[in-house]
Amino acid sequence: MLELVELTKVYPGATAPVVALDRVSLTVGRGEIFGVIGRSGAGKSTLIRCINLLERPTSGTVRVDGQDLASLDTRALNAARRDIGMVFQHFNLLSSRTAFDNVALPLEIAGRKPAEIAPRVAELLELVGLADEARRYPAQLSGGQKQRVGIARALANRPKVLLCDEATSALDPETTIQILDLVADINRRLGVTVVLITHEMNVVRRIAGKVAVLERGRMLESGAVYDVFTRPQSETTRSFVAETVGYSLPAALRATASRHPGVGAATLLRVDLTDAAAREPLVSELSRRFALDLNIVAGRIDEIQGRPFGSLAMIAAGKPDCIETAIGHLRQRNVHVEVLGHVPADDRPAA
Amino acid sequence: MSRQMIDLLLEALAETLAMVGAAGAVAIAAGLPLGVLLLISGKGHILENRPVNVVAGALVNAVRSTPFIILLVAIVPLTRLIAGTSIGTQAAIVPLSIAATPFVARLFEAAMREVDPGLIHAAQAMGATRLQIVLKVLIPEARPGLMAAATVMLIGLIGYSAMAGAIGGGGLGDLGVRYGYQRFLPEVMAAVVVVLIVLVQAVQSLGDTLVRRYSRR
Structure with missing residues (x-):
């Protein structure tokens, strides 16, 4: 046209x-x-x-x-x-x-x-x-x-x-x-x-x-x-x-995570939720299958063209190798996951 | 004041009204297209044309720089050509029109310049021709400003017409000069001034009413 x-x-x-x-x-x-x-x-x-x-x-x-x-x-x-x-x-x-x-x-x-x-x-x-x-x-x-x-x-x-x-x-x-x-x-x-x-x-x-x-x-x-x-x-x-889908992580948490890059016992992840990922019970699945404790610290889910669209920031706590596997599992299913760092027990900001 | 004086005053008022009315009508009829031309031939406008704009602008400025009393006598041959005579009320209409036209054209130009350029863009986006933009957008949107401009011009003409006596045009100004000043009749002078004040007030009030009536902003 x-x-x-x-x-x-x-x-x-x-x-x-x-x-x-x-x-x-x-x-x-x-x-x-x-x-x-x-x-x-x-x-x-x-x-x-x-x-x-x-x-x-x-x-x-x-x-x-x-x-x-x-x-x-x-x-x-x-x-x-x-x-x-x-x-x-x-x-x-x-x-x-x-x-x-x-x-x-x-x-x-x-x-x-x-x-x-x-x-x-x-x-x-x-x-x-x-x-x-x-x-x-x-x-x-x-x-x-x-x-x-x-x-x-x-x-x-x-x-x-x-x-x-x-x-x-x-x-x-x-x-x-x-x-x-x-x-x-x-x-x-x-x-x-x-x-x-x-x-x-x-x-x-x-x-x-x-x-x-x-x-x-x-x-x-x-x-x-x-x-x-x-x-x-x-x-x-x-x-x-x-x-529109922006949110900011608590500053202290982000600072701590960025001082400790990579996966640890408590890893800060950002998971983008688009289409399928947003419709599935992702959190409980990860929790059950990989024996992780997931604590959502920030997030926002919105809609574009009637399709869900957003992202969640969460702390995954568990065995580091289980966390690695879980990340791999998500990526395999085309879910974008970003590891923002980990939060060691002795450097955890006061919640 | 004697009956005779009142008759003279009424006659002079009629002459002034005739001169101002006729010259005002000519000035509006000729000044509007001239004002449009001055505006739209300008830089970035819908009929941008530098030579036309410069020549029209120079012509307008030249006439406006000439003192009216000089214009009045300088164009006598032209006056004779148009009015058939170079003296009298009818003859005075010619120089009055010529003086008022460029004056009001500039005022019209300024009034139309105030029209939001966005309206011209909107009309262009609708596929309007230049003539349509002038007739349907510029003039109607500037109407209150155009009316205010015409009012200013008419009042200016009332002032100019006082000099028409120099070529036997008659009118209130002429009456004031000949009877009030040259014959030492201060009551005639006072009467002339009072009538002129009332006339100007009336024109201004009429103009203001029209401007208000057409203002939609």
Whole structure:
């Protein structure tokens, strides 16, 4: 549906040129929700604005539904843009128009007749749950309501692609969830392909199926959200994962363990729980089979795409060779285990 | 004040209103496209064109730097060409329009510059043409500011129109100079000043009301 090939954008900087995007390639399938995550300054905004050519890429190709946008003349580009809806962080609604008239704007621009516009706008406001607010001006609406108007407006011309540029970043957490669920619902009902950029892991985790991680204009990794976040390849991705499933070990315990690397009679382990590992009674199995006493000291289990995902830190106490065997057993079953060190009896921090 | 004086005052008021009204209408009609051009031909805007921007800007600045009393007589040939005469109320409308147009164009430009660039991006993302962006986004969104600008321009025109007497344009200012000053009739001068104050107040109040009415922010 959407294909970016070797997309590069260079801005003439004050001293040296600034590379905002460095040969970014990605493909978004029809009906997918594709998230692009990155810290501020990673190039996300430039990337999404290159998709509808609000920014002209320095080099590379943007293909939407097979059409190379850069090759189009102004008239054809304007027609192609009607197939790409866009939702903005700061809503960008016209303050002089009511909610109804804001949603009508793209239809007016597309040259539709007023008789066609009115029922379509009513239908769209219904879709986003704002039928009762049609006559209100943006200044009279809450942030969440404004973004609903923004979404209705973006969908007016029945686009094939919906671009969300930090669409929830100006909203409070509760409203963010409502707006994300609305986008996911629209994606299911209308089959529209969604590309969203964000700096929030929770946004990607909640609705995206695929994700690309962007840093300093480069794409670090991409793939199915679950795979990328359960097997992060880059430090940036790991830090995003830590934001949602992160927990910190008690500092004294971690210090003690790091002074005594390797396995001992009481070994501090971190076990990543993904898929199967999270569904099985792992702890009691280890305890029974390898005669270990397991003491969970920290942990968090969450969900990505409805699949369990998390990690536990525990102290395994028992015979060191039994602990080794247990670790081997877990690894054999593709469970990621990290030995953080051991805690000798005479150096155990006061609990 | 004599009946005759009141008649003169009313006549002068009518002349002032005619000059300010006609020149104001021309200035708004010509100043809005000129203001749009000044804005959108600027750097990074939707019709970026440096030569056009520089020439339009220089022209506007040149007219605005010319003192009105000089403009009034300097363009007499043009006035004659347009109005058919170089004296009288009708003739005065020509230089008044020419002075007010670049003035209000700059004010319009400034008002439209205040429109959030994000709205222009949103319209572009919808596939809007440049004309659509101007007509459906820039002008409607700047409407309160445009109205405030037009109000300032109309009040400026009331002041300029006092000089129209120099080419026989009549009006309140002319009445004040000829009767109040040259014939030593201070009560006429006072009456003229009072009428002008009331007129300016009325225009300002009307303008403020319209600005409030269209402000949705």
